Amino acid sequence: YETYGMTETVTHVAIRQLKSKNAEGEPHFKALDNIHFEQDERSCLVIHAPKLVENKLVTNDVVRLESDTSFDLLGRYDNVINSGGVKLFPEQIEEKLQPVIDERFIVAGKSDDKLGEKLILIVENSRDTAESIAKRIKYLKGITKFEVPKDIYIIDKFKETVNGKIQRGETLKVALGKS
Secondary structure, rough: EEEEEEEHHHHEEEOOOOOOOOOOOOEEEEEEEOOOEEOOOOOOOEEEEOOOOOEEEEEEEEEEEOOOEEEEEEEEHOOOOEEOOOOEEHHHHHHHHHOOOOOEEEEEEEEOOOEEEEEEEEEOOOOOHHHHHHHHHOOOOOOHHHHHEEEEEOOOOOOOOHHHHHHHHHHHHHOOOOO
16 A cells, blocks of 8 residues: 655545555545545645544645545645646656666756756766667657656766765756756
8 A cells, every 4th residue: 555644634634555465555535534634736745634633634645536535646736847837747757767777866847048958867976878778768658748857967976864865956967967
């Protein structure tokens, strides 16, 4: 199972079964009892959990609401890349790229005069060249032309928080030589 929760709710508010030998898996997160959802104007999840918190909780998680008790998680609002008017969610693209990249990596947006932002790939301490990685991505099935990184950067080490979480913004600055 995969769960969805927030520090503010002190517990999980939704769950979905993952694919396993015994189960097909569920595409959507489903609310636990006495919890329902809506979206704000940014398409971010709003949680109503009156038995857990007094007020509604507005998240920065962009979702596709299936009903008031189920949703698909698309990605973080703070990470959305707007490339030529197309909204790209790094978390979804990274999942698609995972089979062809062995090292840790992230995708990010780089300022671009024509597109507004262009999608780039940043790989940590790669044994491969950028050209080799680009070639594998080119033949990857299930990836759209918008999800193919326009540039690939290889850096020695990602910037991390004290607990090992990648700091996307700081890592982007390192890749672009701005840090």
